Amino acid sequence: MNFQMNDEQQMLADSARSFVRANSDVEKHRQNKQLVKLDAATWQQFAELGWLAVPFEEKHGGLGLGVTETMVLLESLGEGLIMAPYIATVVMGGGFLRHARELVQDEKIPALIEGKLQLAFAAEEYERVFSLENTAMSGEVQDNGIVLNGTKACVLNGDQADLLVVLVRTEGAVGDRHGLSLMLVDANAEGIERLPHRTVDGRQGAEVRFSNVLVPHEFLIGELNQAADIADSVLQEALLAISAECVGSLSVLLEQTVEYSKTRQQFGVPIGKFQALQHRMTDMFIAMEQTRSLLLAATLKTAEGHKDAPRAVHAIKAQLGRGGRKIVQEAIQIHGGMGMTDELGVGHYAKRVTAADGMFGNADRHLMAMAAARP
Known part of the structure; x- marks a missing residue:
């Protein structure tokens, strides 16, 4: 599926990728062994960049954007495994605040946008x-x-x-x-x-x-x-956000695996020359494109209020577990033993996608929900 970003969406993606380049590396992920609070300066930077304001109405100080812009932002952040509570606070917490009483909204949403409140x-x-x-x-x-x-x-x-x-x-x-x-x-x-x-x-x-x-x-x-209908609508946006972040991570896994196959040598030639590995990387590419296309379809249907949007969201979450697992497993296999260590980024991306598969129902659960939602 082809998706052309508008100027506003391109600015979001560019700012997120710039942040990733400056703040993400394997060493930082390796150091994440202790329970430490989020750096307040990092979260404040999210606020200054306007990311916390993306889904909220202008009357509360927001940007008045929607799920499509959230998808663009989180896919870019997912490329760097940025460990900030954006989904928990802005997507889910903020989603529920938009359904709260007006007095609560007027007090809590501006505080969230300013980086003074986490949910x-x-x-x-x-x-x-x-x-x-x-x-x-x-x-x-x-x-x-x-x-x-x-x-x-x-x-x-x-x-x-x-x-x-x-x-x-x-x-x-x-x-x-x-x-x-x-x-x-x-x-x-x-x-x-x-x-x-x-x-x-x-x-x-x-x-x-x-x-x-x-x-x-x-x-x-x-x-x-x-509360069931409200919870459903917010969870639908959360599942899209989780999927978008993981699509960013999966794209890096694919890119790193292809690059590794060009430099790692066996029997005097790069392993990427072996046809069997070429076939496996082709399968990774196909799974990647299927996952990204389903993400775009589910996001656009949700943004447009399409009646089939809930089913499309179940489909992308199921694909994240199945297609995502395919990409993760092949990336680790092609990297060999090093793919299982903390020395390379592969292991960190693999853990993120694996954890995301189990959030709010795994692939099997969403596959059954998708089937049950058929008209």
Whole structure:
């Protein structure tokens, strides 16, 4: 699929690639072994570049852009494995803020755009294949608010977020779509315990435990028991963002593998001369083009409000797991033992794509969802 960027999108891509050239190298990824807070200066640079303002309305200080511009930005950042909580804070957190009460929007969105507020979406739970309907954590509705009890697992940016967007069950049983509610919760509120951890790709998250945490009714997002549609729409944009970032990473994997095949010699000739490896790199190229085309199709359908957009989003997430795995495995195989080490960028990109496959449902889950969404 052909996609021609307009001037605004090209500026976003150029600024992101310039940032990547100045701030991304293998040594920085190798050093990411400790749980450390995001450098405040880096996040402030995101704000100064205008990236935090991309999806928000001008009345809140945003740029009034959409999912297409977010895709362009994140694909470029994915080329450098930039480990900033953009998806957690801007795409998901900001997406939910746009559905909050107007007074909350007026206060929180400008703070986010200025780099003074970070968010995280607490949805995953232990021992449950991810889907909104599988949410079991309880929210007890009382006159003065909703009391939260339970544990959320692998909350991306949960260790550093100032606000948590928490998905809970306030009515019904596990498996019901009705009865889900979303609320904004102060991450430092009494009764919240955060246990930070690193993910396989070196990023940071947290297990978040809630013990009798009272959330006033005004911090509900949407209507009580009616949050499923809002969560679906924000997750759709998040899945596109994750896929865009990984398409950037996969393109680098392909490029580095082809370049390596030209310099690594065996039996006195570059290994790229061997027909068997040429065939394998051709398969990588085909998988790359299929993945990028599906990303473009899903993004443009979402931007246009096409009725088939949800199915297209499931398709790109499924392809990310299947086609992405093909590119990752071939890249490691062609690089040999070095592909498994931290010495080369290949291993770091492979871990990122592998981790992304499991976020909010893996390839198999989205393939089944895509099939179920057929008209």
